[in-house]
Amino acid sequence: MRFAIVERNDERSRALKNELTSELEQRGHVESLNPEIVISIGGDGTMLQAFHTYLDQVEHITLVGIHTGHLGFYADWRPEEMKELIHHLDGKQFEAVEYPLLELKIDYADGSKNQLLALNECTIKSFNQTMVCDLSIRGDYFETFRGDGLCISTPSGSTAYNKALGGAIVHPALEAIQITEMASINNRVYRTIGSPMLLPKHHDVEIRPVNPIDFQLTYDHFASIVHQNVTAITCRVSNQKVKFARFRSFPFWKRVRESFLAEERT
Ligand code: NAP
Numbered sequence: 001m002r003f004a005i006v007e008r009n010d011e012r013s014r015a016l017k018n019e020l021t022s023e024l025e026q027r028g029h030v031e032s033l034n035p036e037i038v039i040s041i042g043g044d045g046t047m048l049q050a051f052h053t054y055l056d057q058v059e060h061i062t063l064v065g066i067h068t069g070h071l072g073f074y075a076d077w078r079p080e081e082m083k084e085l086i087h088h089l090d091g092k093q094f095e096a097v098e099y100p101l102l103e104l105k106i107d108y109a110d111g112s113k114n115q116l117l118a119l120n121e122c123t124i125k126s127f128n129q130t131m132v133c134d135l136s137i138r139g140d141y142f143e144t145f146r147g148d149g150l151c152i153s154t155p156s157g158s159t160a161y162n163k164a165l166g167g168a169i170v171h172p173a174l175e176a177i178q179i180t181e182m183a184s185i186n187n188r189v190y191r192t193i194g195s196p197m198l199l200p201k202h203h204d205v206e207i208r209p210v211n212p213i214d215f216q217l218t219y220d221h222f223a224s225i226v227h228q229n230v231t232a233i234t235c236r237v238s239n240q241k242v243k244f245a246r247f248r249s250f251p252f253w254k255r256v257r258e259s260f261l262a263e264e265r266t
Helices: 011-026 044-053 079-090 252-260
Strands: 002-007 037-042 062-067 095-108 113-118 121-126 131-137 140-153 176-184 197-200 204-209 215-219 222-226 230-246
Touching (some): 002 011, 037 044, 044 062, 062 079, 095 215, 113 121, 140 204, 176 230, 197 230
Parallel strands (some): 002 037, 062 230
Antiparallel strands (some): 095 113, 095 230, 121 140, 121 215, 131 140, 131 204, 176 197, 215 222
């Protein structure tokens, strides 16, 4: 098996990487730039890095995460379980679950376009003034948003920034994207829907700035400045998916409970 390891760049994660590399190589597996399996050692943030490092090969890779901090959503193996994980990796045959991704298309005034993929979400914010933009869903005008910004997340990203904004936690078996507002202005003059919204796979949302302002666009752990010449940002569920290795059952709702409520039933 060809493998690659992405680690958080702390002492513990580096040591685990060295140990795992040598164990896998002793078993005849090969570290490769064209891996079949990508192992992330760190936290969910490290998994985001691993995903983007191998994004151009996303159809051919399967991801697995070892957490060296607290339990993660993407990183669900503990360092103490390395032997068990190696045993599974050695077996070569494993099941994988597929999670939906967010596709992001940016149109510029000069006609150029940019396309990005996100595992967690993208956010669109303005810097020093209220963001005003028209939202259309499936080509139909929906609302004019006024506020700090918008977050568009995947189901697996729904436990990250989206959750902090009051969005719903969405099971990754649902092929959907969620739109959540950041501090929208709602009064007798200005009105937004005010609730998080889930769009199914065949729907898209187009966000068009009303005034030419500078945007900050973030996607996953990347933040970039998008200047005035953006005419539209369109988000939809991507046709591409990401695969995570499932060597054992660890239901999503159990992970939610263990991450946000309590480890043991009290
Ligand atoms: P970071 O600011 O260093 O860490 C953000 C936190 O989000 C970390 O604790 C990370 O877990 C956790 N996280 C990432 N993906 C998650 C997921 N799918 N479910 C639950 N928790 C998740 O930034 P980072 O490590 O580079 O991660 C970038 C992510 O930070 C963004 O995609 C965004 O979702 C999130 N973020 C959240 C807020 C907020 O909640 N107010 C604000 C900005 C960004 P680990 O510790 O396991 O890495």
